[in-house]
Amino acid sequence: MPTIVDPMIQVKELNLKYGEAQALFNVTLEIPRRKATAFIGPSGCGKTTLLRCLNRLNDLIENVHISGTIRIGETYVYDPQVDVSDLRKRVGMVFQKSNPFPKSTYDNVAFGPRIFGIRNSRLDEIVERSLRAAALWDEVKDRLHESALSLSGGQQQRLCIARALAVEPEVLLMDEPCSALDPIATAKIEELLHTLKNEYTIVIVTHNMQQAARVSDYTGFFLLGELVEFDETPRIFTNPRDRRTEDYITGRFG
Amino acid sequence: MTRFWRSGEPFIWLTGGAQALSLIMVAGLILLVMANGLGFFWPSDIVGLTLTDGKMVMGQVTQRERIPQPGALPGTADRYRIQVKVGNRDLYGADFVWVEEAKIAKRQTPRDAILIERREWGNLYGVIKEVKEAGSPVAQGPQAGWLALQARVPDATHVAKEIVRIEKKEIGAINYAQEQIRLRLKKLELREITSGPEVDRLKQEMATWQAKYKDQEAALARLNQSQTASVVISAPGDKEKELPLTQVVRAYRPNTMGVLAKTGFYLAKVWEFVSDDPRESNTEGGVFPAIFGTVMMVMIMSLVVTPLGVLAAFYLREYARQGPFVSAVRIAVNNLAGVPSIVFGVFGVGFFIYFVGGTIDRTFFPEALPTPTFGTGGILWASLTLALLTVPVVIVATEEGLAAIPGGMREASLALGATKFETTWRVVLPALMPSILTGLILAMARAAGEVAPLMITGVVKLAPSLPLDGFWPFFHLERKFMHLGFHIYDVGFQSPNVDAARPMVFTTAILLLLVVLVLNLTAILIRNRMRKQYAGSAF
Numbered sequence: 001m002p003t004i005v006d007p008m009i010q011v012k013e014l015n016l017k018y019g020e021a022q023a024l025f026n027v028t029l030e031i032p033r034r035k036a037t038a039f040i041g042p043s044g045c046g047k048t049t050l051l052r053c054l055n056r057l058n059d060l061i062e063n064v065h066i067s068g069t070i071r072i073g074e075t076y077v078y079d080p081q082v083d084v085s086d087l088r089k090r091v092g093m094v095f096q097k098s099n100p101f102p103k104s105t106y107d108n109v110a111f112g113p114r115i116f117g118i119r120n121s122r123l124d125e126i127v128e129r130s131l132r133a134a135a136l137w138d139e140v141k142d143r144l145h146e147s148a149l150s151l152s153g154g155q156q157q158r159l160c161i162a163r164a165l166a167v168e169p170e171v172l173l174m175d176e177p178c179s180a181l182d183p184i185a186t187a188k189i190e191e192l193l194h195t196l197k198n199e200y201t202i203v204i205v206t207h208n209m210q211q212a213a214r215v216s217d218y219t220g221f222f223l224l225g226e227l228v229e230f231d232e233t234p235r236i237f238t239n240p241r242d243r244r245t246e247d248y249i250t251g252r253f254g
Numbered sequence: 255m256t257r258f259w260r261s262g263e264p265f266i267w268l269t270g271g272a273q274a275l276s277l278i279m280v281a282g283l284i285l286l287v288m289a290n291g292l293g294f295f296w297p298s299d300i301v302g303l304t305l306t307d308g309k310m311v312m313g314q315v316t317q318r319e320r321i322p323q324p325g326a327l328p329g330t331a332d333r334y335r336i337q338v339k340v341g342n343r344d345l346y347g348a349d350f351v352w353v354e355e356a357k358i359a360k361r362q363t364p365r366d367a368i369l370i371e372r373r374e375w376g377n378l379y380g381v382i383k384e385v386k387e388a389g390s391p392v393a394q395g396p397q398a399g400w401l402a403l404q405a406r407v408p409d410a411t412h413v414a415k416e417i418v419r420i421e422k423k424e425i426g427a428i429n430y431a432q433e434q435i436r437l438r439l440k441k442l443e444l445r446e447i448t449s450g451p452e453v454d455r456l457k458q459e460m461a462t463w464q465a466k467y468k469d470q471e472a473a474l475a476r477l478n479q480s481q482t483a484s485v486v487i488s489a490p491g492d493k494e495k496e497l498p499l500t501q502v503v504r505a506y507r508p509n510t511m512g513v514l515a516k517t518g519f520y521l522a523k524v525w526e527f528v529s530d531d532p533r534e535s536n537t538e539g540g541v542f543p544a545i546f547g548t549v550m551m552v553m554i555m556s557l558v559v560t561p562l563g564v565l566a567a568f569y570l571r572e573y574a575r576q577g578p579f580v581s582a583v584r585i586a587v588n589n590l591a592g593v594p595s596i597v598f599g600v601f602g603v604g605f606f607i608y609f610v611g612g613t614i615d616r617t618f619f620p621e622a623l624p625t626p627t628f629g630t631g632g633i634l635w636a637s638l639t640l641a642l643l644t645v646p647v648v649i650v651a652t653e654e655g656l657a658a659i660p661g662g663m664r665e666a667s668l669a670l671g672a673t674k675f676e677t678t679w680r681v682v683l684p685a686l687m688p689s690i691l692t693g694l695i696l697a698m699a700r701a702a703g704e705v706a707p708l709m710i711t712g713v714v715k716l717a718p719s720l721p722l723d724g725f726w727p728f729f730h731l732e733r734k735f736m737h738l739g740f741h742i743y744d745v746g747f748q749s750p751n752v753d754a755a756r757p758m759v760f761t762t763a764i765l766l767l768l769v770v771l772v773l774n775l776t777a778i779l780i781r782n783r784m785r786k787q788y789a790g791s792a793f
């Protein structure tokens with residue numbers, strides 16, 4: 001484990017069970033501030049599950065049992081006193097399958113700020129800034145009030161990023177954001193990530209080894225619910241400590 | 255042969271045939287109703303028939319049919335008869351006669367023949383003998399009489415309308431005000447206040463209204479006396495009838511009218527039909543109150559059924575813990591749609607009218623008892639009964655819509671910090687609107703066509719006033735109302751004069767179809783607009 005000074009997110013001995021089936025075993029890791037951290041690993045190893053613990057989206061599923069602690073900034077995520085809305089506002093999420101609301105582009109981005117009571121001209125400002133931050137502004141500025149569903153797949157995913165940025169989160173969780181996109185759209189989003197990580201703490205799940213190598217500063221490798229190895233990205237890809245990590249990134253694994 | 259079967263060709267034919275059959279049945283129904291209904295207002299020529307026995311018949315031919323000849327030898331020539339609307343009910347006793355074609359010696363269309371639609375007793379057919387003013391003749395004979403008549407009818411119609419207006423509006427308002435005062439006095443009496451300043455003031459007010467009533471009565475008398483003109487019509491069979499012109503709705507001579515004039519006349523009649531009050535126990539005049547009642551009832555029903563159905567569906571799918579109980583509830587709701595509508599009517603009477611209405615009366619309107627206010631059939635109770643009848647449709651449609659909303663949409667909203675309620679309100683509900691409207695469209699179609707439960711919960715043959723008028727509180731939800739569906743049943747099967755009323759059955763049916771169509775089209779248009787708003791490829 002690398003030593004990380006003043007981590008943004010601190011996960012300690014996290015265990016999670018869906019009913020009887022355990023999905024996470026004793027996960028402990030620290031995620032640095034204003035860096036991109038990638039989670040890699042084969043399907044079903046618990047990457048999404050861990051991500052959804054960070055913004056408590058697992059609360060929606062019945063029969064989930066969690067032990068251990070997660071701290072984001074100063075907040076203990078599973079503290080019963082925590083205001084879940086506020087937590088989720090601070091910890092934004094972009095999903096694997098882009099999921100814009102069936103509303104206009106503008107209304108999609110404005111959705112979060114409106115929830116928190118922002119109106120009128122402030123709203124215009126936020127929408128423009130978020131769309132620019134998601135590198136989408138130039139493509140949609142002339143049709144802000146048309147249905148978001150008429151955008152292309154890549155644009156929709158960037159719209160989801162803009163929508164998450166509009167509430168000014170501190171952390172951005174991204175669950176395989178490019179898995180449904182073509183290479184050009186993927187490249188655009190990767191480029192975007194490079195600029196975003198100067199301001200946000202980014203956690204990205206990916207199946208694409210090159211992508212993890214390109215965009216992330218730190219990488220965690222998961223296997224069957226366990227965190228096998230966590231280190232700086234160059235190190236994971238050039239000189240992994242664990243045999244299983246090496247097998248996986250060289251493609252010798254499942 | 256086997257190959258033919260296996261090719262699937264017969265199945266395609268079968269499906270196509272089934273489709274064609276349903277189309278033919280629907281088109282046939284609409285055509286039948288149109289054919290029977292649309293011709294009703296056309297001013298067909300008046301025929302004058304001289305029969306072989308010397309008798310005269312004058313009127314409009316309404317239908318022609320073969321005379322059944324049971325036991326006739328093969329090869330016997332067919333015989334036909336025609337039905338003639340001869341009107342003059344007060345002179346002849348019946349509006350229609352059948353005439354065998356073989357017995358007609360001469361058939362003419364006399365240019366002098368005139369048709370007068372009267373406010374009472376139906377049509378009058380004949381020839382003008384003279385026009386009188388205050389008992390003394392001013393014009394003799396058909397031609398001079400026609401001119402004199404035309405000069406006087408508009409004035410008489412104006413006066414007649416004024417009389418109706420005074421009777422309905424002015425005197426209606428006075429009656430209403432007096433009734434209110436009487437009720438307030440009764441209320442005071444219930445609190446054992448029978449004297450004092452308040453009672454005096456009310457009695458004073460009562461007297462003012464009484465004076466106003468006297469004024470209006472005098473105005474009515476003046477109006478009645480101002481019109482002294484009358485027309486004398488001679489009809490076949492040596493009959494004569496003197497008719498005050500205030501009794502004339504319209505007089506015309508169809509045999510002298512060209513196609514253009516007849517078309518104009520036709521349109522005027524159609525307009526009268528949709529915009530006027532009924533006359534003569536609903537067999538004449540318009541059906542406006544029935545259109546109004548139908549639309550208003552459907553509106554109130556929609557206002558009630560939409561929130562009720564949507565909330566119930568939300569509970570069933572979003573909040574209730576899924577399990578055998580919720581499944582049972584769901585099955586029960588679905589089966590509710592199959593319960594005969596009259597059963598809902600009975601429930602409406604028992605629960606809404608007797609229980610809820612009775613309680614409201616005892617609590618809020620004790621001064622009016624024993625006359626019920628809400629404890630009797632009315633548009634509110636009828637609408638609520640129909641809302642109950644149609645709520646399963648809305649629930650099912652909403653639930654299906656809820657199931658079709660992608661889970662990702664909810665998660666996206668929650669992940670942005672929205673609460674479950676905000677997610678429901680701002681994301682789920684808007685996306686659900688098309689489904690809700692689909693449910694509402696089905697519910698409205700069902701409700702507009704339903705008659706049985708209405709008959710016992712508030713529909714009447716003739717309602718004295720609309721449930722919406724100029725008197726506070728404007729919406730009178732306790733009032734009885736008229737309904738197109740019931741109107742069809744009433745004129746078709748309850749009318750004393752079935753032959754005269756039959757065309758009304760069809761015209762009213764067309765109208766009911768139109769009302770349902772317009773209501774549905776409106777909803778469909780709204781839904782399509784919403785769909786368009788959300789349209790676009792999902793990926």
Ligand SMILES: Nc1ncnc2c1ncn2[C@@H]1O[C@H](COP(=O)(O)OP(=O)(O)O)[C@@H](O)[C@H]1O
Nearest residue numbers: 018021023042043044045046047048049050061
């Ligand atoms: N809602 C759920 N209920 C039960 N089991 C689940 C649920 N979501 C995920 N799992 C299980 O948890 C394990 C981890 O899943 P997930 O976190 O989605 O993996 P990954 O994102 O790494 O592919 C899998 O075995 C999966 O079957």
Ligand SMILES: [Mg+2]
Nearest residue numbers: 047048049175
């Ligand atoms: Mg996953």
